[in-house]
Amino acid sequence: MSTALLNETLGSLATRIPGATRILREQRLDFCCGGAQSLQQACEQRGIDATLVAEQLLHLQQQPGANSNWELTPTPQLIEHILERYHARHREQLPELIRLANRVEHVHTRNPDCPHGLAALLDEIYGELEHHMCKEERILFPMFNQGVAASVLVGGPIAVMRHEHDQHGEALEQLAELTHDIQPPPGACNTWRALYRGLREFRDDLIQHIHLENTVLFVRS
Structure with missing residues (x-):
């Protein structure tokens, strides 16, 4: 029920x-x-x-196939998925989003709906996220792959990663405020619309990324 x-x-x-x-x-x-x-x-x-x-x-x-989930995936394969689906993808997304944001802010600077400061915010997000992902790739993920249990790491590396995940969430809230919840204004040009489509994709990917780590990887015994 x-x-x-x-x-x-x-x-x-x-x-x-x-x-x-x-x-x-x-x-x-x-x-x-x-x-x-x-x-x-x-x-x-x-x-x-x-x-x-x-x-x-x-x-x-109740839909067919609804029983599959990441909780059943072995840790090495789960980490590989996170690296390929999210770490690599974020590194592709953000430089282009920064470029588009700079373009929109330059061309539409007098438009009252222009997201002034968006490029700077995205650049900050990129820097923080890159630093975060590097720590996972160099420290935390290798420890998981060596068989170290999350219970051993929870007070150290995992606590740091969770705190940084919270900061990423706060940055997404700033992003939403700056862009009217990532909704382009009426009459927005193709570049503006492409920027916001990319922002929605990035937001959804980052949320899924953080969720998968917080809820699945970081609680493994």
């Missing part, structure tokens, strides 16, 4: 039910850094009908 999902954490729902992240993201429920909250608690904080969200999730859960 959908009511059984109300006490489950957002992180668990996002990990266990394929497609759940889309629904949670549409409702602006933070399954990433706020993944320890129950669905009921998170919905109450946002003034959302938790039962309706649970019914949507139950419908997804």
Whole structure:
């Protein structure tokens, strides 16, 4: 029953039910850094009908193939997926987004909807994220691949990574504020629209990336 999902954490729902992240993201429920909250608690904080969200999730859960999840993937393969799907992808995304943002800010500087400061924010995000990913690649991931349990790392490297994940989440909030939740204004040019499409993709990828590490990798025994 959908009511059984109300006490489950957002992180668990996002990990266990394929497609759940889309629904949670549409409702602006933070399954990433706020993944320890129950669905009921998170919905109450946002003034959302938790039962309706649970019914949507139950419908997804009942779809064919809904039993597959990353919790069953061996750690080396999970890390390889994170490196290829997210680390490499962020390094492709951000330089181009910075270029597009600079272009939009230059051409449309007199437009009241112009996202002034966006390029600088993206450049800061890129620098922080690159530093973060390098620490994972050089320190944390090799330790996982050597068989070190998360319980041994939780007070050190994992605590640092979680804190930085929270900072990445705060940066995404700044991004949303600067861009009207990444919605281009009426009449926006193709470059502006391409920039915002890329920003939405980057945001979704980063949220999934953080969720996968916080909720799956960082809790492995």
